[in-house]
Amino acid sequence: MASIVPPALNPAKSSEWFVVGSVVGVHGLRGDLKVRPLTADSDALFSATRLLLVDRTGKELPVVPARVAPHKGIFLVRLRGLDGIDVVEGLVGREVRMRYDDLPELAGDEYYWHQLQGLRVVDRLRGELGRLDDLLATGAHDIYVVNGPFGEVLIPAVGPFVLAVDLDAGLMTVELPEGLVPEADDL
Template sequence: MNEAGRPTSSRKLILMGRVTGAFGVRGDVRLESWTEPRQAIFRYQPWILRAPSGAERELRGARGRDIGKTVVATLPGCEDRDAAEALRGTEILVPREALPPPAPGEYYWVDLEGLRVVTLEGVELGHVSHLFSTGANDVMVVRGERERMLPFVQPDYVKSVDFDSGTITVDWDPGF
């Protein structure tokens, strides 16, 4: 652990949801789940719980259900409403290796982060900092000599993703 209470390992963690508060008096918690469907969050374990303070701990055996407007979870060791309420704001992360392999032509964003981005002509634009969704399409934020936002649209702009070489090739004007 480092001084912030975080593990010093370099494994990639994927943010899957967060605790939004207590549910009932027996220690169950309400979750905001970013999986599809929402209750699929329970398929991916162990969970790494990251408190708002940054402290992390591993949890196995979470179970729960979708009750319409929210997902309710029962967590081992969380026995009463006070313990559940103390988890409010806690992020739920899972190790990247807990996720199934993506389908051909699909990618987990975390796998794209850090890859080098080059144009068809070989001009290096930088490295993928992160991605975000606009609703219409996903956008790669590429940081190099300056920051660029490129639509992650295949095959229009993103021509190839090569994990072996760590490179994404794009059809993009370097001046834009």
């Protein structure tokens, strides 16, 4: 199960924008931006044909990436027409957005976060667990955060625990390892 891009919205249209990361600094004299992706294994920026940089007030700056390169757990992004450190320093702190229609196709058993967020989660034995609300990125694998009748349940986003995803039905079926939720006789 891959959950590589956590966007801010569920797309009604493929032309909508979602948050892919944030500008955390500048690199070099040519004006590369240091962009930290929202999830560690995200490589969506490589396929972006345009970006939207949004400041804290909501002001948007549409830009076109000229170069994207990985660098020590972040990305270095050079923007077309914005050359030099003096030109880009004011962009630090902005949110980086890209369009859904720029996302590459995934393999059959992989999903983007915007496809999974909000799914109803059902355990094969325990029944309804709640809604998939959040994603925690860890070094080993992602963790799904589900909120429902058992409170907050953290589910490893790996094959042995995630049995099926049915996007049309809005449903994820899981098999929880022991100890993640109280057993009936513990209640």
